[in-house]
Amino acid sequence: MKKVLAGFAASTLAAAIASPAFAADPVRIGAATYGLQGEFMQLWSNALEDHPAVKSGDVEVTVFDGRYDALVQSNQFDSMITRQYDAILFVPIDADACVGPVIQATAAGIPVVGSNTRCNSDQLASFVGSDDVLAGQMVAEEVIDKIGGNGKVVVIEGPIGQSAQVDRAEGIDSVLAEHPGIEVLERRTANWSRAEALSLMENWLTSHQDEIDGVIAQNDEMAIGAIQAIQASGRSLDDIAVAGVDGITDALKAVQQGQMATILQDAAAQAQGALDVALARLGKADALPLSETWTTYPDLAWNDGQDDTYNIPWTVVTNDNVESLLAQRQQ
Structure with missing residues (x-):
């Protein structure tokens, strides 16, 4: 019960x-x-x-x-x-x-x-x-590999001060430091929220138009919000690599459809x-x-x-x- x-x-x-x-x-x-x-x-x-x-x-x-x-x-x-x-x-x-x-x-x-x-x-x-530091490394590598080691990305973070946000940021930063060809255009929190990430990504797509090559999201809810914004803008997910963390059900379905990458947290x-x-x-x-x-x-x-x-x-x-x-x- x-x-x-x-x-x-x-x-x-x-x-x-x-x-x-x-x-x-x-x-x-x-x-x-x-x-x-x-x-x-x-x-x-x-x-x-x-x-x-x-x-x-x-x-x-x-x-x-x-x-x-x-x-x-x-x-x-x-x-x-x-x-x-x-x-x-x-x-x-x-x-x-x-x-x-x-x-x-x-x-x-x-x-x-x-x-x-x-x-x-x-x-x-x-x-x-x-190990959330490892998760940050893995999600960053997924996006960077997809865009060939060069390009412009945005990073969507979890609630500032939560350990997953802090540790995944550390992992992401360690990978970014090894890839000087990657430029971070924007980096903000969406508090693990799909809706907040959608709004954030809508603003970034307006500000940066066709510059964004990849989205490094610290969880799947935010990655899916970014995907929804990209699709609504008319841009193709073939042109923007998206990756998240957790392996929630919608993310697994999005992997099946070739829309994103994710790693499963059990x-x-x-x-x-x-x-x-x-x-x-x-x-x-x-x-x-x-x-x-x-x-x-x-x-x-x-x-x-x-x-x-x-x-x-x-x-x-x-x-x-x-x-x-x-x-x-x-x-």
Whole structure:
């Protein structure tokens, strides 16, 4: 059963029969997302429903919609601490503003496992996500390779100050530094938003007319917004290379149609892996974790859930694997 609540709770995944590894009452986990408007965080949140411990009723997960606001997330932490949740999975909107809530939860004896986006705190129990510096490098290389190493590009960034924006920018910049033939015409945030990116790209196409050769977008929602603006302007996507990050459903379809490139960030592995680690830190995990994260990525060592960081690998979406990736999304 899933219910959406404004501000604090977004979904409650019900409890029933406990297995021998768990107490009679379900383990209560809060999952604090930065926001549920985009598909990627919806995939991340929905994946928690499919975790074996949640499906069995041994774990009850409540998903919080942070509404892209650090203050909202802080208030949600206050609520979770007051309600004495057993652990928190945290996807912060701001890498610095998240530090205070993590300190408060830790002081209350509630372990916080970061996932997807990082928090600049040494008090996180662990982090389960992906290397965003590498993602920035990969998305920049996709565009630069497509335009032959020379040309003019625009860069569309995520919310300023979120770790994914900071790290992907670092990766993009490292690649740009190796290609003096690439000129960056514009660089601004569209806050992970398709609509904001569409408006931004419309303005850039007007300002720069036929100068833009490529679009480096820090996520797929913004890449698709740019594509919509390009198509509406009458320009051909054969003339402008577009690449994004995440592998959301619309991006996979756009790859099929030859409109863009993307790299898949595994939302399910990040979410379920983070829950596995949280259970391990609570002493509720058996010798082997319950989710498929660790068999899907056999080179990712479990180490009893005690590592500081678990980086889920990226998958480049190609014509060879896009159909199977879409089929998995429809299951």
